[in-house]
Amino acid sequence: MTFNTLEDAAKFYKNYAKAASFSTRVRSTNKKRNVIKNQLITCSREGKWKLKISPTEKTNPSAGLNCPARIYIHILKDDGVWIISKVMLHHSHSCCPNQAEMLKQHRKLSMSVRRTIENNEKAGIRPSKTYQSFVAAAGGYRDLNFIEKDVRNYITREVRNILELDDAKEFGKYLLRMKEKNQNFFFELELEDDQSIQLAFWSDARSRAACEYFGDVISFDTTYNTNRYNLVCGSFVRVNHHGQSTLLGCALMKNEDIQSFIWLFQCWLRCMGGKAPKGILTDQCASMQRAIEACMPTTIHCWCIWHIMKKILGKINGFKGHIKIEQERSHVV
Incomplete structure (x- = not known):
């Protein structure tokens, strides 16, 4: 059989696979000078492979059954048409025509x-x-x-x-609605030229009131990332008189550079009436440190012990006696 294009040949075999109740995949494609010369299309159950998840844990396990069904397509130099030169129709597994439409390729x-x-x-x-x-x-x-x-x-x-594309606008509208409900709700928002979020900070009335009582020493953490928008999520946290963590404010940041942190800490100061905390705990971030020095020069900046202990293992693994060091460190902590 001959076809005008490679896509027509692949479509023909795909339609045949649907009628015969199996799915296909491109096994290999050979090119010469970045031009496709031939292609091998096989049954999706070709090869010897097995999922790492055991059948007892997966309700519908699948595996390669070394199925030989395939076609080999190549282009004729003189005519410029595509021809199916080799065909293997036999399968090593049973096919169910009644369930063909439920295969992933045909849905x-x-x-x-x-x-x-x-x-x-x-x-x-x-x-x-x-x-x-x-x-x-x-x-x-x-x-x-x-x-x-x-x-x-x-x-x-x-x-x-x-x-x-409209989520940033909806987020801004949500912040405005929160402001209308309670005038003590504070927020600031900066958007990029494409209307995506660059910087955002917000704190509700309860958080601002809690900062007046427990805002002498705060913790700022940026170890969380949003999955869909790839934004850094930062949080200001303080421990109250019951030993409970209290959220004082949240932020979204596109970049963790000095200017972004300066913008954020200035928003924090405006939100809290210009009162800088006596101490702040952060990760070992140079950009964050320089921003704190610029915006809150009187604040004592300390590194969070959780981040320090988390990085110690990677630092001491290169030493021969790292096991002994780790044991002594656990007793100290």
Whole structure:
């Protein structure tokens, strides 16, 4: 068989795989001068491999069964067309045509299904409820060519990525609403040119009141990162008279440079009436240290013992007697 393009040949074999109830994958592609010359497409169960998760821990374990089914496609130099030169149709595993549409490669969401998912997500309907509505409309699970995981993946990869462009504006509106509810709520927000968050700081009325009583020594920590937006999350914490940690303020930062920390500590001082703490505990960050010296020169800056102890193991592992040193250190602590 001949095809005008490599994509047409791969699409033909994919349609055949759906009819025969198996999925495919590109095993190898050979190029010459950055131009594809031939390609090997095999059954997805080709090769000898096994998941690290044991069958007892995974409800649907899968493994490579060294399946020989494959096609070999190459281009003819003279005609410029693609030809299937080698074919192997036999499989080392059983195929179930009734379940072909539920294989990952063949599952798909139609345009109408995608539009319904987008509308339900905007309305705040949970993905599980959205999927159940499709099941009810189709008359059963077997009449759908997608599963609930496909709905969740589409929301994560497509819908929420589109909405992220407006998330910074919505975050600013939320802070304004909090300010309207309580005038003692404090916040400052700076956005990039693309309307993404660069710097943000906020503290509610309860936190500001707690700082007046327990703000003589505070701890500032930036060891947390947000997963979706890749922003550093910082927190100001103080221990109250009951020995409990009390949150005094939060911050989001795009960069951990000196100017960002200076902006943040200046916001902290404005929020707390210009009263600098007597002492502050932080990580061993040079940028943070220089910002504290510039904004709060009278504040005693100390390194947090938790960060120090966490880094000691990596520092002493190079010594021959690191085990003995670690034992002596544990007795000291």
